[in-house]
Amino acid sequence: MSTPTQSAIIWPDKFLPGTTDNFVSNEIIVKDITVTQIWEQLNDISKWQSYYRNCDQITEPKTGPRLQKGDVFKFSTFGLPVLTCLVEEAVSPGPGHAGRLAWSTRLGGDTNEKIEVYHAWLVEDLEGNRVRVMTQESQIGEPAARLATAKPNRMLLGHQDWLDGLVKAVKGEEIGETNLESV
Template structure:
């Protein structure tokens, strides 16, 4: 299986906080997951802990390498810039990652949030999300039990899978003509 690519200064184990969540499910593909994750404006439709998503770089609906955007999560207003965005193709995983930041001075929080979406054998897909965090708020989050980042990211994964399954159900539903009474 593939792994996250970490930028300098964000390697897990050398930051104040690190969380990792993963799910492997049958019956979905990376291509079905990708549009739900790469279109940031869709996040609030399946992940309640994201809100007010705005892309700064024009009307493009999909994240791309270099895209600046804003969203709110875990009580933080986050400015972010996508620094990795590669759609999945046969034999290669999809990758999305961004650097996000909020606050100043002692309230400054810097994160690298990365996603890896890859097809596995027997009709399964693996979705991995990992985040490293730096700053005093990150150190405080790391000490909180239960860890809100682990629980929140699991909610994100579960919502992503649920939304992909619902999208598949809508596509597969037969169209029936209306009955006349």
């Protein structure tokens, strides 16, 4: 029996995990849902607040709520000011290939406040009627270095909430309490 290969995030060299100040990876594998169902929730930013409570002040791109490469959108998360994000990758899942969504953003200011971020998603079918959903984020800057050593890791917990909420939304389940509410 051959071992199936799982897809991986395509990282710009600047954000390669292990070379940045902070990196977080979250993944979930779920049975009896489809990549199409996940993609419909993930790629439509007008739906994010319905299943991810750690975001608000969403401004859709001029092209509408479905993200496309080159789009610019805005949102606030983790109590940060509104972030202006550039969609770096937006590939719908299809037969034999994973869905990919990634954006970059940066906050200016002095050295203590400056941060650059690359956030990526991957959704793919697995054998046995399963779907893999992964999100990873790589960050550069002093605020990122501080986040990397914080306990509990709020970014890890927040991104897990995003994954869990996404799957619950697809299944039609109530979102309920989040990991961040207990921190």
